[in-house]
Amino acid sequence: MKLHFIVNPAAKNGRSAAVWERVQRMLEQEGVSYEVHWTKREGDGKRIAHQIAEQNAEPLALIAVGGDGTVYEVANGASLFPHVAIGYIPAGTGNDFARGFGLPHRPEQALRRLLAGKAASGDLGRLASSAVRDGVFVNSVGCGFDAHIARAVNRSKWKGRLNRLGLGTLTYAFYLVKELFRYQPADLDICIDGQNYSFQQAWMAAVSNHPYYGGGMRIAPSARADDGLLHVTVVGRLPRWKLLSIFLTVFWGGHVRMKEVSVFAGRNVHIRPAAPVPVHADGEEAGVGEVSAWIEARGLRVIGAETL
Template identity: 40%
Template sequence: MGCRRRLINPDFRVPSMKVIVIVNPHAKNGMALKKFTRLIPICEKEKIDYWITAAPLDAVHRMKDYLSRHPDEKVIFLGVGGDGTMHELINGAAGFPNALIASISAGSGNDFGRHYSSFPFTEQSLRWLKQWDGKAEKQDSVYFKGDKSGWFVNNLGIGFDALVAYSANQSFLKKWFNRFKLGKLIYAFYLLRHLFRYQPQEMEIWLDGKAHRYKDVWFITAANQPYYGGGMKIAPSANSSDGILDMIIVHQLSRWKFLAVFISVFFGSHLRFKEVEHLSGRKVQIKVFSEAFIHADGEFGGVLSEKSPLWIQLHSKSWNHIRTDKHGS
């Protein structure tokens, strides 16, 4: 019996995904862009698009425009940057079930990558994503509306921590600290600067319809995952796919004890203090009695005033995440 000849279709191609890499050219003082330029040849070879963002919210606008014009095409958006970059990708993908999100951590805090995972900065990562045909993880996201509105997937803070984040992000010192790979110290600098000036205030929280009132609140955090501030475990038990939002309230502390509590957040041991309360729910309304800064995923989220409350609502399994595995290493 003779050998059967195998017929080969010359037009056969391994199925491939549409991949768009979004690079923040300012991440790590330009180091992320410098590293990415070495991957441009593989992007061109594999027909992987890449966008270098030109301004804040550029990624959001370009993603929404692309996804609106290609509603039936599954697209992987790979963010190259830090938490601010990934915050933009989440907001750009909001409302588009055909968008899938992956990341290469290249910022100073990288809490997104710390929790959700991050791909290595390699050619293999790009090739693997281009040929990806797996099942995306469904993760929770949280919508907020106050002075500003948008989505977050890490955490949102009101009060002292948001003021520190705003000051650090606006400071010319941040670039200097990042140059010497000391980016996290900028937050410590402004923490100490604001510690003896900040005035805690009374706040009201309605959590799933139940009212809670607190005096002398330093800050409130709504956490979708454990980490913020570059690895601090603000909500150790938070789970981004359980349909529950963790609320951390820090109140009625002296300034020196507050400093001790804040340091303990690095180890996730702050919950043992009686002045730190942990609640959970899905729908939140927060009212303040004097102005308070807001951050969402570390980015400026507006200023909350006594005139209007902040609304927060968790949306279960509302975005698609691609987790790293051995093929992406």
């Protein structure tokens, strides 16, 4: 299987380039044949992945070297090509794709698993929103406060500065507290497999393919990347101070026992907010307002993943 590495040198404020250098040395020592492609701007990962998959008919692996945003782009570029497997060398801040699909977090270990050549099939999320006509996601889609925080963090100059110190996750904590007193919850109507639910003054709705998002938060503790379902977590009306306890307990999944948190599972989800709240897909901005998500069971081949 031909290996194509798609490297985002900007991930983790440039630290992914150093990760690639370590991986490259191992490839050379092992005498492995490969090609490397570099992204320069947003959207390059999708474009490069699509181009490679379209021009090569034989089985190949497209391996993202970067963060979850890099995986998101590569998966969107390769989603139409069944002869492509996705791989990942974690080199970002959150690396939730590695957690959800049982991939090693250390680059050298991730590469060794890749070179073993085994691939497992996991579920692939698909979505449509105001900014994404027909896209895919591998981790989660969010609507509301979590998407608002993701947008603020991605646009923040502090993310890069803290990443240089190895403290990038503190950016999320900073904006969580900062925006907590500014964000306005919105009424949400949610349809899951034809069943309708309404929530007044909801803070957020997260649609998950596996348990993790936001750099290790277990937003959907019962989700698995191969169960053929999307897991929906809705944080309803609650005082602002109590939202902080939600984000503390979410790291071990304790939030699902709170009365203000509702959990569901299904194959097709449509969220319609009463206000134009932001939407994210795998932490990347994906428009505002309504969003639809559905599952493609076993639609993603992941090379190097543990048996799912």
